Amino acid sequence: MSKPLLIVESPTKAQTIRRLLGGEYEVVASQGHVRDLPEKGLAIRVEKEGDRYRFFPTYQVLAKKRAIVDKIKELVRGTDRVFLATDEDREGEAIAWHLCEVLGIDGHASVRIAFHEITKRALQEALKNPRPINFHLVNAQQARRILDRLVGYQISPLLWRAFPMRGKGKGALSAGRVQSVALRLIVEREREIANFKPTPTLVAEAYLIAKPEFRATLLKPIPSSMEEGQQWLRQLLGRSLRVVSLQKKPRRRGPSAPFTTSTLQQEAQRRLGFSIARTMRTAQSLYEKGLITYMRTDSVHLAPEAISTIHQVIEERFGAQIVVARSWEEKKALHAQEAHEAIRPTDPHVEEAGDTPDEKKLYTLIWRRTLASQMADAIYEETIAHFQPEPSTEPLLTFEAKGRILVQPGFLMLYGYAAKDEEEATLPPMREGDIFAWQKVCLWEKYPAPPPRYTEGTLVRELEERGIGRPSTY
Structure with a gap:
């Protein structure tokens, strides 16, 4: 048979x-x-x-x-x-x-x-x-293919006539259903950058003596000129800064949703330096080897049986208290279609997989993101301190310092390198009424940055948010 x-x-x-x-x-x-x-x-x-x-x-x-x-x-x-x-x-x-x-x-x-x-x-x-x-x-699919042909075949010749040096053949200019819209976005952003007229603001910072040393920024009033700012700050000579208010409150940071095609492309570029083509080539290989689910998807949904296995893995590694059952189905991009699951490992028990260095790096990125999506929030204690000169000045200057420490790492347990970075903005122990001497005071003009040019990742995000193209397009 x-x-x-x-x-x-x-x-x-x-x-x-x-x-x-x-x-x-x-x-x-x-x-x-x-x-x-x-x-x-x-x-x-x-x-x-x-x-x-x-x-x-x-x-x-x-x-x-x-x-x-x-x-x-x-x-x-x-x-x-x-x-x-x-x-x-x-x-x-x-x-x-x-x-x-x-x-x-x-x-x-x-x-x-x-x-x-x-x-x-x-x-x-x-x-x-x-x-x-x-x-x-x-x-x-046929409608999309026909549109590609109609747009490409009828508009591309116009480009060849306008730019005869880039006509037919290898390297020729071409128009496309999505690429022409993407080009317009890039051109519009370039015009924004060219027309950008920065308006500076004055910033004053006091470097306070403590362990660790920290900075407090002038909150109010804001000087209208360098001369006025210098005049105000001269009053600090011979004065200290007193804590007039101290506020502490918890802040939560939740994990991101499991990967879609576009978010995988963006994160792989940000974390690994991968181009979109490199990411998709590597993800395709991981899928075909049975290591991850289908890599062209705009869904953040995880199958119930997958969630059950993920919870089991988290509990085995970090304890049951860190498991949080999360549903990401409500977070959809414009025109999202949930024919597939999010991109996840086919076996969450496997932490490392892949044959090449690229495959191993991308698999680890996907594995961490998948497990993190079902883990508890990271909790910080944020401190906001306000300082005023002692004795007071005219006008009364108010400085502000912020700090935060990681109290419960939650999902950041998976990202050991990130937890350390999050703890760097620390303030020394203090109470209302405490006096701090300052080491130096700086005043400068701060110019806002122009809109950034698109990277591959940010262009994909913009296209997705506007509902342009599909996961197979990017």
Whole structure:
């Protein structure tokens, strides 16, 4: 009896699935899309029907995929059951549909399986619940592909004429559905920077003698000129600063939500210095090896069984008191679609995983973020102290100093390097009425910084907040 055939996109994914299923299935990779619009020509017929337009794309098998298609056709002929196991998003659904078209498979039959992680449990569950192709997702992908072609093919030639030195060929300028909007955001930000007119404010700081030494900033009044400020501060000669009020209150800092595609890209750039391409390439490899869940998602949701395992791991490592059951479902980006879970380890018990240095670094980042999302807040004690000259001055100057110490680390236990940084803003012990001598007083003009230029990470965040593009776009 012939084995059932599973078709996936990636050879690595195929290898992982083959290992997990123990040879019970034939697994083959399409290596991505097998059909697309031709490289040359618009390949889209447009027909007007009343006040609407209909678009008819013409697809062809990619030249570099003909041998792969022939091989898969031969495997299909040798089996009586085919499962299309491409990724569960618009692109994956479209790949499955294109495979149906070229292989002669009925997409309305139960041939499609989907899973968000490559584990034996997830695969077995998916194989029990095959479904037809989701043609709504296919049509959505086709609409996006048609828009890409219409925008790119009709606007790019305008750029070539405007910039003849960057015309057709390698390195040519091009327009795109998302890239042109991103370019506009970059240009608008550059104009903001060019038109930025900084207005300075005067800042005065007193360096007070204590262990540790600390600084107090002039809170009120604010001098209107350097001359006025210097005149006021001269009155401090021969005077000390007395604590006139002291306020202590707890502050909480909660963990961040589990990773989505865009937040993973932003954090990997900030923490690891990874470009977006490097992050996605590494995340793709971790997913295909069965180490993390699907990496193209805008959901912060965690499956109940995953949360249960995460709580178990936290309790084993840090104690039950640090576990906090959190639901992040309500925190959604504009136009968010929760077809997937957040990006998380498939086995939270595994703290280190991956074959390359990049994989190990990114996996650790994901592991920490996932566990932290189910841990208690960090709690600080914040101190705000107000000082006035003793004896008083005219006008009466009020200085302010702030400090905070980490009282309960909570989720920061996972980030040992961060806990130390958070404790640096400390004040010496003090009570109302205490007198402090000062070592020096500084007065200067502080100029606000212009709006920063976008980094890859901050540009992705801006696009996401505006509802531009999808996780597969970034």
